[in-house]
Amino acid sequence: MDLICIGLNHETAPVEVREKFAVPMEQLGVKSHELTELAGISEAVVISTCNRMEVYVASESVEEAEVSLKDKLDYAADNEHFYEFKSKDAMQHLCKVVSGLDSMVLGETEIFGQVKKAYQFAHGAAATGGILNKIFQKSFGVGKKVRTQTMIQNGQTSVGSVALDLAEKIFSDLKHSKVMVIGAGEMSRITVQSMVLRGVKKVYVTNRSFDKAQALADEVGGEAVRFDDWNKVLTEVDVVISSTGASEPVVTRAQIEAVRSKRKYRPLFIIDIAVPRDIDHEVGEIEEVYLYDLDTLQQQVEQGKAKREEQIAACEKIISKEVDGMAQTATNIKRKKYGNS
Amino acid sequence: MALMILSFVSQLWALSLRGEQRGSCPLMDTGEYCLFLSWSLTLFYLLVGSTYRVSLLGMFTAPVVTVLLLVTGLPGVLDVNPVHANVLDYWGEVHAPLSVLSYGALALGAVAAVMFLVLNNFLKTGQMSSGLFQNMPPVHTLVGSMVRLTIVGLIFLTIGLVFGFFMSTDGGLHLWVAKVVWIAYLVLMAVWFIRGMTPQRMAMLLLVMFIASLSVFAAL
Secondary structure, three states: OEEEEEEEEOOOOOHHHHHHHOOOHHHHHHHHHHHHOOOOEEEEEEEEOOOEEEEEEEEOOHHHHHHHHHHHHOHHHHHHHOEEEEHHHHHHHHHHHHHOOOOOOOOOOHHHHHHHHHHHHHHHOOOOOHHHHHHHHHHHHHHHHHHHHOOOOOOOOOHHHHHHHHHHHHHOOHHHOEEEEEOOOHHHHHHHHHHHHOOOOEEEEEEOOHHHHHHHHHHHOOEEEEHHHHHHHOOOOOEEEEOOOOOOOOEOHHHHHHHOOOOOOOOEEEEEOOOOOOEOHHHHHOOOEEEEEHHHHHHHHHHHHHHHHHOHHHHHHHHHHHHHHHHHHHHHHHHHHHOOO | OHHHHHHHHHHHHHHHHHHHHHOOOOOOOHHHHHHHHHHHHHHHHHHHHHHOOOOOHHHHHHHHHHHHHHHHHOOOOOOOOOOOOOOOOHHHHHHHHHHHHHHHHHHHHHHHHHHHHHHHHHHHHOOOOOHHHHHOOOHHHHHHHHHHHHHHHHHHHHHHHHHHHOOOOOOHHHHHHHHHHHHHHHHHHHHHHHHOOOHHHHHHHHHHHHHHHHHHHHHO
16 A cells, blocks of 8 residues: 655646646545545545645555546646655655645645645545545644744745734734725735734725725725825824825825824834835834835845745654654554555 | 742742831831832732733843842842831831832833833834844833833822821932922823823833932932
């Protein structure tokens, strides 16, 4: 009995190819079970996320399983996009996937739940047995170990999450914070949406085109403000997100100075994600203003990514140590089932 | 936290021994003032640290407590043969500990102010990758702690001052300085709540006022 993994991911296949092989979540169990009916395959788990599709099978005859699996996947047509791992390499790959080391965003946590769900569907469809049950359960243990014993999850890896972290470093809980978005573009939408998910108290949206402001306000459950009136709202907000296409600064030091006393000098967190910048850099010199532009946020993202990359070696060390144990377990199960022969 | 609890118990034990020797509240020499202040600071840390979960506050508080205890331990600072009090002035017996207790709260407020200034500097200069930055509580929490601790200190200072007026001995310059300190903190709080003030200015004023008033009291 041996283990084979065949799959493709965001690094090996473009989205058109990944779409072709994607399996809806509710069909993961059925598809896994279908694979066990193929010649040479006794157990199977199909994993499908937006960035990968992988099949793990346990087989008594590797060659036979490989042929029937590749035939089922129509492997020949897209073979340059597939990767294949066997035995210990397959176990190692699974552990890397579960730990987020093979993810587009290094160390992300969502993949752990996705693999677990895929395994549960396969298990529920009676597509798993002694080998895959042990290997997947062990891999979940390895995934937890990697996340708790290393700093693979430390540091943010997107501009939006860095902005969120900074906002929480200032206001602690965004539930009491009011946000104003200047400009209703895509970047504004992404950033404000993540803040809405953290439960901000109120969102104001302003834009030169009021209709666009209204549309974004409706989308995030906020209030649209006419572009000429945003100064009035400035007295009550805690966070300003600016992303307009203006070539001159939209927010000047004088505008902020004018509302300082009305704001009782409360902290004001300003995120300028526009290029060219919307906020006059002198605004950041005001004591209670915390101003960050795209470059500063991007710098934090790079540092976050670098921090995670530094952890890869430590993660791989844990994984290779654990994989030795997993391989031993698989051998023991095999011996128990088929004897020493 | 465990070390701070142990330190608190030890300080309390030392204070009770001194109290027994004195037959009054142990606030007669510089060593006893330092010991009492350190105990008071530790007490407020234990109360605030657990209530508001202000992580790292202990890391900033512990050095201050250590310095105070080291000063207490210096030769000649703590009277080796304390004079036993024959007559007790009960107003004074309440005035002195309440005043020092208030300084415990104000000291911890000053510690929170230092933490705020450190965090503010990180945020303003974009140095956000250090472990210290990651583990510091948010600005909002630190500012809240600064204000709450100053209010608590002001309340104790007010009660202590009221008891001071009824003392049998003339408070002299000491009482006048206490009045000025009380007015200064009261004005600061009034400005904070009525007019508003930048957290940075508030933190710097709290720090300067604490150090200045403590220095004046120590010199008297």
